[in-house]
Amino acid sequence: MFWLVDPEGGRFISKGVNNVRFDPDHVGNTARVPYADACRKKHGTQHLWRVAAADRLAGWNFNTLGCWSDEAVATAGASPLAIAPTNALGASFKLHRRDQVFPDVFDPAFAAHIREGANKHCANRCHRVELLGTFIDNELYWSPDWRGADELLTLFLNLPSHRPGRVAAIARLQEHYREFSQFNAVWQTPARSWQELATMGRVEAPFFRMPPGGLNDALEVKADLANPARAAFSADCDAFLAIVADRYFELCVSAIKAADPNHLVIGSRFGYQAKSSVIAAAARYLDVISFNCYELDATSQIETYAASGKPCLISEFAFRGDDVGLPNSHGAGPRVASQTERARCFERYVTAALRHPSVVGYHWFEHADQPAEGRFDGENSNYGTVTIEDDPYVELTETMTRVNALAERIHAGTLPGD
Template identity: 40%
Template sequence: MMEMNWTRRKFMKLVGFAGVFACVSSCRSESQESAKFCRYGGWLAMRRKATGFFRTEQVDGVWWFIDPDGHLFISKGVNHVSFGGDHCPALGYSPYNRNVQAKYGSEEKWAEATVKRLREWGFNTIGAWSSRSLFKLMPYTVILNMGARAGADWLKGSFPDVFSPKFRQVLDEIAARECAPRKNDPLLVGYFTDNELRWGPDWRSPRHLLDDYLLLLPADAPGKKALLDFLRKRYQTVEAFNKAWGLNVPNWDELANLKDLPLAPSGEVEKQRLADRLDFLRIIAREYFRACHEAIRKHDPNHLILGVRFAGYAPLPVVEAMGEFVDVVSFNWYGFEPPTKTLEDLHRITSKPVMITEFSFKAMDSGLPNTKGAGKPVPTQKDRADNFERYVTALMKLPYCVGYHWFQWSDQPAQGRFDGENSNYGLVKETDEAWELLTQRMKEVNGRVEEIHAGR
């Protein structure tokens, strides 16, 4: 007791009464904060029916995830929480991985420390492309890359033949491998089917998917056959097709041999060609989402299908086709404000809740080039923190939004990762040191988003 009193007196003398008060207040604040959330990170203030798995529900006009224990849940996630970090081709290794190998000695210890930090900063979900070692420690999502594994290429923008039996076979193999073993896991929030597929003209290609399907090989490829069947059914005769498209194709067989169907410069022909392209896009999208849904549900009837992570745009025909096959619509957006009108349309058309699955802010005071990667850089770390608070606060005022996932855990190498990106997206540096100003603001904001979302 005497030793304890001496220690207390020494502590009081060193820090003063103000320091003691601050310390006690901080401890009380942290205790109160942790008391707001359950073991899954759900909000203890409100509870619905517990099913043992994550689900979605509209409560008093506001959409939420519901965690396995029945608590209202906003998915506050971080992408690419990876022990491996970003491999740098110029260096031949991942700087982040080298640093954490030396710091922690094992991936298991890294995972425990990382989840502790994420919880301290108010996050409750492991986002896409993250290490499996984290999945037993915190609610998590899985990105299945179904289209990507069946022939899509994110960088080039190529799209798979969704009408091919091979496509269905690949999806079933993916679901059997990734979904079946997880079907009873309460920590799994759900599955993303893909990331940023190209649904039409964008930065990767000016072409529509109808044009791509015309070029499919071999000549009897199921996707090309589906396209020709679509055009035959719509126009009945090749003469009617030629009139509508402003072409002079002698017969349907010759149409299959065309190398291109260019847009007309203007007028009714251009409108008709665009209408056909969009209507065929709707058919492609419906087949894609239906095939993904059926493969996942065959092997896992319990978990959510979280959408396809649109790359900042979502063509109307695709959105119209997806509603019955997903539980949540996911959208990536690197603007300084949430794309409120787009998110509202996504929700209205599909009748499903939405979430932002990539957003971030990078600062020039980080020492990184920030010349490659989405989003415009801001001057300082304070600007990153300010923009995070502004973005998330606005997002959580939308009654149909159920979460947000930051991109990404660690900074990218200055020399560039596989696609050249070299930006200050991280919550931590390559050394695993936190960007303190940002993470402390995230802690403050993440701790109050449920009240904002509930309109309190």
């Protein structure tokens, strides 16, 4: 059974809330932040809001500020809170290369960027006792999911011809296929040589693969058994994915550990169940594997990640109630009829997760509701522990208080009836 360890050497389950801040969500791309406006009226100053928010979270038996939170909240209240920031190391590199969906880990500039980012964000936190650990990134695109059907291999093959990632992808295929004709028997490109492949405008995937997880995995195996060419394509994609994942985690974790040898590296917050090769690479380098799971029950994903032998942290989950007037038309996670059901979902989800020996934490998304008009990406949902007016959802937070208080006993299996 896994536990985190606090600065005094005690067992610790990270019970967190994401995005605890005075200015969490602007309306669209405007400067208006309804929650901040309400909090100015209610608390007067940002400092007084921090004190109130910290004490309220501690009163609900939370002990961690999750991603995107104002770190000053951690020490503002009567009881200190842990912090768990994300540094967006890979994502920030991708943003400098607009042709990349996933950061080109083969680009020499990537390693330099990661080292620079780790030094900038992690070195100044290396002696902070309230730091639980560092997330590398959030929801990078590893394989087909809700955002698209592309494989990482095809994404790299479609980088501009001079990009190191495209060169590396073609080199991997050349190592595997002795002749170009053998490769093209599977991939069916219009190219007639490796040289043409390196410069052609777009390489189309010859087959479509479903997102990993659940029934999809069994259907993928069946489809590959029925078609040797499809099986070869799948093997090409999975082999390249393993190389990319190993390089990503090796470079990022080593850079963070060099900048901050005192704290954990707690994952890259997988947004969708990762392929087994990605999980294996993550387990080789990370201290904790983190993933976001917007399901009614996280058990299946917990078991998938726990098979790596590493502790697991659920870095985002939530349930949205349809009874408070918010649209709930954009955003992840189940919608339920009422705040009563929302509280019940939290209890069922967290209790089931804590009964797994690998789970060392759970972080709720998020502290305050989103604006009804929608934030920058259109999300407009009832995710909050508090309303836009900063009023707590009583049923939800009372349930959170009770379940959080029992978390360590649930995890240890020492409750009556366990």
